[in-house]
Amino acid sequence: MRMTPVSRSSHRRAGFDTVFHGLLLLCSLLVLAMLGGLILLMATGGWQAFTKFGLSFFTTASWNPVKDVYGVLAPLLGTLVSTLIAMLIAVPMAFGTAFWLTYIASGRFSSIVGTTIQLLAAVPSIIFGMWGFQTIVPFIARDVQPFLNHHFRHTPIVGSLLSGPPVGTGLVTSGIILAVMIAPFITAVMVDVFSAVPPMLRESAYGLGATRWEMMRKIVVPWSRNGMIGAIVLGMGRALGETMAVTFIIGNVTTVGWSLFAPRSTVASLIALQFPESPEGSLRLSSLMALGFILMLLSCVSLILARCLRGKRQ
Amino acid sequence: MTAPVISSASAGKEGSTGSEPGQWRPSRKAMRRQLLDYVATGVSIAAGSILLLVLASILWTLLSRGLVGLSWATLTHKMGPPGSGGGLANAIVGSVLQTGLALLMAAPVGLMCGIYLSEYGRKGNHFASAVRFVADMLMSAPSILIGLFIYQLFVVPFGHFSGFAGAVALAVLALPLIVRTTEDMLRLVPTAMREAGAALGAARWRVILFLCLRSARKGVTTGILLALARMGGETAPLLFTSLGNQTMSTDMTRPMASLPIAIYQYAGASYEDWVQLAWTGALLVTFGVLIINITVRLSSRH
Numbered sequence: 154m155r156m157t158p159v160s161r162s163s164h165r166r167a168g169f170d171t172v173f174h175g176l177l178l179l180c181s182l183l184v185l186a187m188l189g190g191l192i193l194l195m196a197t198g199g200w201q202a203f204t205k206f207g208l209s210f211f212t213t214a215s216w217n218p219v220k221d222v223y224g225v226l227a228p229l230l231g232t233l234v235s236t237l238i239a240m241l242i243a244v245p246m247a248f249g250t251a252f253w254l255t256y257i258a259s260g261r262f263s264s265i266v267g268t269t270i271q272l273l274a275a276v277p278s279i280i281f282g283m284w285g286f287q288t289i290v291p292f293i294a295r296d297v298q299p300f301l302n303h304h305f306r307h308t309p310i311v312g313s314l315l316s317g318p319p320v321g322t323g324l325v326t327s328g329i330i331l332a333v334m335i336a337p338f339i340t341a342v343m344v345d346v347f348s349a350v351p352p353m354l355r356e357s358a359y360g361l362g363a364t365r366w367e368m369m370r371k372i373v374v375p376w377s378r379n380g381m382i383g384a385i386v387l388g389m390g391r392a393l394g395e396t397m398a399v400t401f402i403i404g405n406v407t408t409v410g411w412s413l414f415a416p417r418s419t420v421a422s423l424i425a426l427q428f429p430e431s432p433e434g435s436l437r438l439s440s441l442m443a444l445g446f447i448l449m450l451l452s453c454v455s456l457i458l459a460r461c462l463r464g465k466r467q
Numbered sequence: 468m469t470a471p472v473i474s475s476a477s478a479g480k481e482g483s484t485g486s487e488p489g490q491w492r493p494s495r496k497a498m499r500r501q502l503l504d505y506v507a508t509g510v511s512i513a514a515g516s517i518l519l520l521v522l523a524s525i526l527w528t529l530l531s532r533g534l535v536g537l538s539w540a541t542l543t544h545k546m547g548p549p550g551s552g553g554g555l556a557n558a559i560v561g562s563v564l565q566t567g568l569a570l571l572m573a574a575p576v577g578l579m580c581g582i583y584l585s586e587y588g589r590k591g592n593h594f595a596s597a598v599r600f601v602a603d604m605l606m607s608a609p610s611i612l613i614g615l616f617i618y619q620l621f622v623v624p625f626g627h628f629s630g631f632a633g634a635v636a637l638a639v640l641a642l643p644l645i646v647r648t649t650e651d652m653l654r655l656v657p658t659a660m661r662e663a664g665a666a667l668g669a670a671r672w673r674v675i676l677f678l679c680l681r682s683a684r685k686g687v688t689t690g691i692l693l694a695l696a697r698m699g700g701e702t703a704p705l706l707f708t709s710l711g712n713q714t715m716s717t718d719m720t721r722p723m724a725s726l727p728i729a730i731y732q733y734a735g736a737s738y739e740d741w742v743q744l745a746w747t748g749a750l751l752v753t754f755g756v757l758i759i760n761i762t763v764r765l766s767s768r769h
Contacts (some may be wrong), residue, residue, distance in 0.1 A: 277700025394609025
């Protein structure tokens with residue numbers, strides 16, 4: 154029959170399609186393998202430290218290369234507290250900005266401002282570190298901490314949070330820098346979420362006489378709660394792993410204490426600073442790898458959390 | 468008569484607008500609601516303004532500190548000991564080489580993976596949703612950990628730091644970005660286009676490459692350029708992979724200088740001219756990154 158030539162060419166075509174499909178599959182597998190390799194290498198690298206110190210790895214506050222004793226409590230607390238401070242500042246800021254951009258500012262103006270704020274998210278993190286060191290650190294050291302100390306030194310709990318010499322580096326400073334770094338990102342997601350609220354709902358609220366803020370609080374916020382929390386958690390993941398900016402302004406001292414203004418360290422900054430001094434195969438390197446593994450876990454958990462919360466609505 | 472209507476004020480914005488205009492006065496509750504609205508509006512505008520101010524402050528700091536040191540010599544001389552009039556030439560060359568190589572590695576793989584996700588990985592494909600999830604995870608993975616990973620993979624076995632390892636680290640960083648934008652852009656291509664191609668007898672790979680990818684070309688390029696901008700400013704993954712280098716080197720198998728690493732090393736130095744170089748480098752990197760971003764955003768708007 155006359156089918157033969159057609160079927161031969163379609164045969165070859167199908168063959169090429171299979172090759173193409175295989176190639177695509179290979180690239181996708183590569184992406185999978187990358188994350189797998191990353192987690193696996195961290196886990197095997199940190200194994201020595203995990204087995205050597207056991208549970209005390211998480212409760213020891215000292216990081217002492219001289220005695221070869223390492224504990225993750227100090228950097229872990231540093232990471233968690235600085236991220237918490239960052240979230241406390243960034244979330245209201247991002248929420249307010251998103252509210253402004255979506256419902257208050259006029260269309261053209263809001264798109265210009267929105268783009269400008271997005272540019273802030275594109276600034277490399279090391280620049281934030283230098284800028285923070287140049288502007289925020291002196292501001293905290295000269296103005297904020299002395300002022301607070303003067304007025305609240307003898308207040309029971311607050312006093313101990315403020316103690317320490319006014320050097321300007323520390324958890325609060327890092328929190329501020331992290332906040333301005335992640336706020337544009339959270340804002341962008343929130344703007345998307347807010348714009349997805351059906352106009353009908355908003356108009357009904359206005360029709361019933363609600364003010365703009367009441368419409369926001371009673372219609373938009375409940376409607377987009379999951380998306381907002383997803384955005385916040387994603388921003389949190391970024392703050393947890395930030396390295397360069399924090400290294401400039403955290404002070405890099407591995408201690409644990411109440412003061413929010415004393416120099417501390419975070420997981421990422423400790424890895425960045427100590428890694429070059431840690432010889433291959435040493436317990437110190439293994440402890441750093443273990444720290445990396447913990448950081449990776451934190452980042453994964455926050456992403457999964459964000460996924461679950463965002464997935465519900467869409 | 469109007470008083471009870473006004474005080475209940477649950478529906479009216481400014482109380483009742485009764486027939487007697489002379490009797491009208493806002494109830495206390497209505498005023499409080501109005502005030503709260505003003506306060507919320509004010510606070511929101513203030514929050515947005517703070518972010519704008521931060522950007523302005525960063526740009527101002529960079530310009531005022533960095534512009535002084537920006538000269539022809541800075542761009543053409545290589546790094547040197549303090550006081551010798553060194554520049555950033557080798558760091559600039561290193562940055563360009565490493566990000567370029569990284570892009571050459573990340574773009575094809577990222578494109579292929581993005582194509583797979585959008586064309587073969589629609590609903591019900593568990594492998595595809597796993598890849599999608601992993602790409603998201605890589606995207607949010609702390610960049611310093613990517614540096615550690617590549618260190619174990621490419622520096623330890625070879626016994627020395629290399630520009631190649633730095634490029635691979637940057638590629639890992641850029642890959643998930645390219646994957647996700649490619650997928651999103653291909654998804655915007657209407658199914659009718661694919662059906663039309665198939666109806667004309669084109670093979671699936673032809674349809675994908677010459678119809679879908681071509682019509683999504685603009686968005687895909689945007690994604691790749693944004694990934695380039697992201698790589699250009701990254702420091703953390705390069706710390707343990709390409710290490711930095713004081714001399715001019717274009718050998719990918721040796722330690723290689725890069726702008727972010729040079730900034731990192733010089734910013735904390737106690738020599739005046741090194742700190743100056745750090746600021747100039749910061750100015751170069753930031754404006755490079757911002758210019759890419761602005762061009763991409765402006766061109767994608769039209």
